[in-house]
Amino acid sequence: MEQIESKQDTKKLILDAAEQVFAREGFHNASLRTITGEAGVNLAAVNYHFGSKTALLEAVFDRHLIPLNRLRKERLEYVREVAREEGHSPRVDDILRAVIEPTLTFREAGPGAEAFITLVGRALSEPSETAQQIFMHHMQPLFVLAHEMLKEALPNLPASDLFWRLQFAIGTMSHTMRMYGKFLPVPEGVAPDADTESLIEMMIRFLTAGMEAA
Amino acid sequence: MEQIESKQDTKKLILDAAEQVFAREGFHNASLRTITGEAGVNLAAVNYHFGSKTALLEAVFDRHLIPLNRLRKERLEYVREVAREEGHSPRVDDILRAVIEPTLTFREAGPGAEAFITLVGRALSEPSETAQQIFMHHMQPLFVLAHEMLKEALPNLPASDLFWRLQFAIGTMSHTMRMYGKFLPVPEGVAPDADTESLIEMMIRFLTAGMEAA
DNA sequence: GTCTATAGATTGATAGAC
DNA sequence: GTCTATCAATCTATAGAC
Numbered sequence: 001m002e003q004i005e006s007k008q009d010t011k012k013l014i015l016d017a018a019e020q021v022f023a024r025e026g027f028h029n030a031s032l033r034t035i036t037g038e039a040g041v042n043l044a045a046v047n048y049h050f051g052s053k054t055a056l057l058e059a060v061f062d063r064h065l066i067p068l069n070r071l072r073k074e075r076l077e078y079v080r081e082v083a084r085e086e087g088h089s090p091r092v093d094d095i096l097r098a099v100i101e102p103t104l105t106f107r108e109a110g111p112g113a114e115a116f117i118t119l120v121g122r123a124l125s126e127p128s129e130t131a132q133q134i135f136m137h138h139m140q141p142l143f144v145l146a147h148e149m150l151k152e153a154l155p156n157l158p159a160s161d162l163f164w165r166l167q168f169a170i171g172t173m174s175h176t177m178r179m180y181g182k183f184l185p186v187p188e189g190v191a192p193d194a195d196t197e198s199l200i201e202m203m204i205r206f207l208t209a210g211m212e213a214a
Numbered sequence: 215m216e217q218i219e220s221k222q223d224t225k226k227l228i229l230d231a232a233e234q235v236f237a238r239e240g241f242h243n244a245s246l247r248t249i250t251g252e253a254g255v256n257l258a259a260v261n262y263h264f265g266s267k268t269a270l271l272e273a274v275f276d277r278h279l280i281p282l283n284r285l286r287k288e289r290l291e292y293v294r295e296v297a298r299e300e301g302h303s304p305r306v307d308d309i310l311r312a313v314i315e316p317t318l319t320f321r322e323a324g325p326g327a328e329a330f331i332t333l334v335g336r337a338l339s340e341p342s343e344t345a346q347q348i349f350m351h352h353m354q355p356l357f358v359l360a361h362e363m364l365k366e367a368l369p370n371l372p373a374s375d376l377f378w379r380l381q382f383a384i385g386t387m388s389h390t391m392r393m394y395g396k397f398l399p400v401p402e403g404v405a406p407d408a409d410t411e412s413l414i415e416m417m418i419r420f421l422t423a424g425m426e427a428a
Numbered sequence: 429g430t431c432t433a434t435a436g437a438t439t440g441a442t443a444g445a446c
Numbered sequence: 447g448t449c450t451a452t453c454a455a456t457c458t459a460t461a462g463a464c
Contacts, residue, residue, distance in 0.1 A: 010447080026341035028243045032440065042448055047441060049447090125339035125392060127240035163406050164390075164416050171389025172382040178339060179381060192377050202378050206424040213423035224429080245457065256430060261459060263429090 011049050013039040016112055018060050023119035027057055027131040058134050064106075064116050065138045071102045076145055080152075089152045093208040099146060100173065100203055104196050107180070114181065121177025124170070143170075154211065169207050176203065225263050227253040230326055232274050237333035241271055241345040272348050278320075278330045279352045285316045290359055294366075303366045307422040313360060314387065314417055318410050321394070328395065335391025338384070357384075368425065383421050390417065 017039035021030045032053055036043045050056040075098035083090040107117040123135040147166055154162060180199065183192040194202065231253035235244045246267055250257045264270040289312035297304040321331040337349035361380055368376060394413065397406040408416065 024341070026240070026242070028240070029341045031438075033438085042450090043440095044442075044449070045447080053440065122339055122341075124389070125336055127238070127243045127336075160406070160408050160412075161416055164408065164413065165420055167389065167393060167406075168386040168417065168420050171387070171393075172385040174389060175338070175385025176378075176381065179385075192374070192381075194374050194378065198374075199378065202375055203382065205427045206379055206382050209427035210420040210424040213419045246459090247457080256432090257458095258431070258460080259429080267458065 010039075010041050010045055013041055014046060014049060014056070015060055015063060018056050019112055019119060020115045022057060022060060023115040023122065026122065027126055027128045032056075054130055054134075057131060060116075060119070061134055061138060064113070065120065068102065068106055069138055069142055072099050072142060073145060075099075075102060076142075076149060080149055083152075089155065090149050092150065092153045092211045093204055095146060095149050095153060096169070096204050096207050096211070097200075099142075100207075101200055103173070103177070104180075104200050104203075107177075108196055117177050117180075118182075121174045121179075124174050150211065165211050168210060172203065172207060224253075224255050224259055227255055228260060228263060228270070229274055229277060232270050233326055233333060234329045236271060236274060237329040237336065240336065241340055241342045246270075268344050268348075271345060274330075274333070275348055275352060278327070279334065282316065282320055283352055283356055286313050286356055287359060289313075289316060290356075290363060294363055297366075303369065304363050306364065306367045306425045307418055309360060309363050309367060310383070310418050310421050310425075311414075313356075314421075315414055317387070317391070318394075318414050318417075321391075322410055331391050331394075332396075335388045335393075338388050364425065379425050382424060386417065386421060 014035065017035045018030075021035045021038060024030075025034070032046050033043060035056075036046060046053070046056055050059055076095065079090050079094045079098050083094075103117065103120075107114050120135075123131065126132055126135070143166075147162070150166060151157075151159075151162060157165075176199070228249065231249045232244075235249045235252060238244075239248070246260050247257060249270075250260060260267070260270055264273055290309065293304050293308045293312050297308075317331065317334075321328050334349075337345065340346055340349070357380075361376070364380060365371075365373075365376060371379075390413070
């Protein structure tokens with residue numbers, strides 16, 4: 001029992017530290033010594049519990065991205081279902097909200113969740129192909145579903161425009177997830193630190209207008 | 215004369231290769247061995263001609279980002295000047311076009327320019343603080359100018375909204391610059407490879423609608 | 429200016445004692 | 447499961463011959 005608890009503790013300590021360090025420094029830049037140092041565990045523990053640095057990144061993604069994507073998928077399918085029952089196409093802002101709201105709300109669960117969202121925001125610009133593949137393996141079904149639903153919502157938009165507008169929205173979301181909470185004092189007295197709820201509404205308003213543009 | 219030409223050739227070969235490798239693999243992930251290997255020059259040549267890996271990145275940015283930013287600044291100031299002469303605020307789409315058009319048009323100058331634009335798109339998500347600082351040193355004046363002009367164009371928009379909408383637009387641009395030309399075959403037969411001119415118009419339409427949203 | 433050779437540091441991974 | 451010690455590979459940077 002103590003052994004099992006100890007094992008779980010060490011694994012969790014490593015996952016928590018890896019989340020922070022991968023988010024802060026990127027996959028290749030993050031060293032196992034930094035991670036185990038911040039976790040307060042021995043260097044060899046990573047390879048004992050996870051097997052390799054790549055497998056550790058995989059475990060970090062698995063822990064939170066699987067439930068987060070399940071939630072986002074359920075919310076998308078709920079939007080689709082309600083629209084079908086009411087006999088109309090899904091609304092663009094409902095689709096966007098189904099993706100954005102769980103994402104930025106999840107971030108508020110604590111410092112680990114905040115690091116995780118930063119990590120996800122960084123994932124698409126990771127130079128490591130391995131990291132890219134691990135991430136896209138999780139994300140592709142969600143992208144496909146969102147793409148399909150936006151096609152229903154915007155039936156008159158040419159396929160190429162739809163594809164690119166979805167990319168534009170992904171770029172906005174990634175950047176925001178990476179930058180939110182990281183702005184240093186800004187010279188002109190602007191107020192970048194909106195609360196999460198306001199930020200969600202600002203993003204949905206911005207992206208809905210962009211998606212629905214003539 | 216031959217010595218000078220040879221020196222310039224080696225420097226240029228290194229700059230060209232570094233541009234490609236930094237864009238492809240990120241700053242920390244890119245090794246001087248890969249760069250000098252692709253350049254076909256000796257490993258020690260980097261430190262002879264540039265001093266350090268950091269100084270090499272600085273030189274890569276300097277070579278194209280200084281003229282590109284001068285052009286974008288001139289185009290922004292021209293928009294501002296014309297609007298003042300005509301007695302109205304600058305238009306949002308003109309501001310966006312002044313930034314986007316030179317950027318994506320520059321990319322068409324050749325494979326080096328294409329890599330450079332990818333590198334710039336990647337810069338904001340570089341984990342290396344050094345790389346960030348080098349990049350922001352070039353970009354901050356342009357961001358400030360664009361921010362000021364958007365404030366003139368959207369005088370009724372609260373400061374916090376304006377700040378975040380500018381961030382959303384920066385996210386869209388960075389992502390597009392990184393991804394453009396890099397899409398593998400997509401399952402559903404969408405047509406992601408729009409020509410540059412169409413892409414510019416799509417971005418301006420999308421971002422203008424987002425910036426001007428209620 | 430260009431090269432070889434190498435210093436000196438850091439990395440991911442593992443063997444083997446406990 | 448956890449630890450020390452270490453291997454083998456990689457990295458940036460430089461010294462010194464040519």
